[in-house]
Amino acid sequence: MPELPEVQTVVNHLARQIKGKVFSDCQIKVAKMVSPKKFKVLIKNSKVSNVLRRAKMIVIELAGGQYLIVHLKMTGQLVYVNRRGQAAGGGHPIKSADFAITRPNKFTRIILNFADGSRLLFHDIRKFGWLKLVDRAELAAISRRLGVEPLSKNFTLKKFQDILERRPNLKIKQLLLLQELIAGIGNIYADESLFMARINPGRQAKSLTSAEIRRLRSTIISKLKEAIAFGGTSVNTFVSSSGRRGHFVEKLKVYQRSGQKCYRCQSILTKTVIGGRGTVYCSHCQK
DNA sequence: CGACTTCCCTGGCCGC
């Protein structure tokens, strides 16, 4: 489940590898995952000028005012493979034998070839992910529908307070997951931030005290930053575009630890469902 | 408008 830190990890790596490369032909194995219909023609001969992130989307900026947006959704992987067929990480090729992902497999949905023989493989077990080629105006329209970037200077305490005031009746965890309010947080970092802030995920937004709001804002920021430093979290299918797994999984305090002991108070962690999402928290120290 | 529900999709897991 790539969230902000995982997508940022992919973007950081791709930016080092594909800037300046020119797309040539591509193979689209699942048509519904790509738009517009003219994708194949439009992307041909486009040169990558930059790679950015917005919310949980990878934005590959192309010379000529086009943008290739990639959303990994739940199980997507965007893997960069050099011309020798190796997943290359920061100039150090990784043994491809260790990674079936460096070759097209049954889950490969799209293959984007570069003119130099290297390529991007887009694998996605569940086919929830997508690629979209847009112009500047369309990108701006998509971005406008998304909320504040939590690691930007715009995510001020005032901004966070405003967001909570706008949706007073939502459970705080549901609020954190709404991309139109704050962009980039998913199930892992919602649970982890709430644990660190010692706030029960089922609390209504309006019930948070100003001290709790301040605390939650800073735990969101620190958790996301920490996860980026560890290359993200690989709980099931996530790998960076270098084929590497993220190591934040070893730092998780509650996510996927249901039934285990709370690291803070040794109580057994509770699993529940909030807004249709599995939620793990400590009922003893998250009030 | 906000809040809630359904749907997409497939592998993995459970019980029989």
Next chain:
DNA sequence: TGCGGCCAGGGAAGTC
């Protein structure tokens, strides 16, 4: 061993 049923879940779309 095989198989049906169910679950995970980001986010769009539909309903109330």
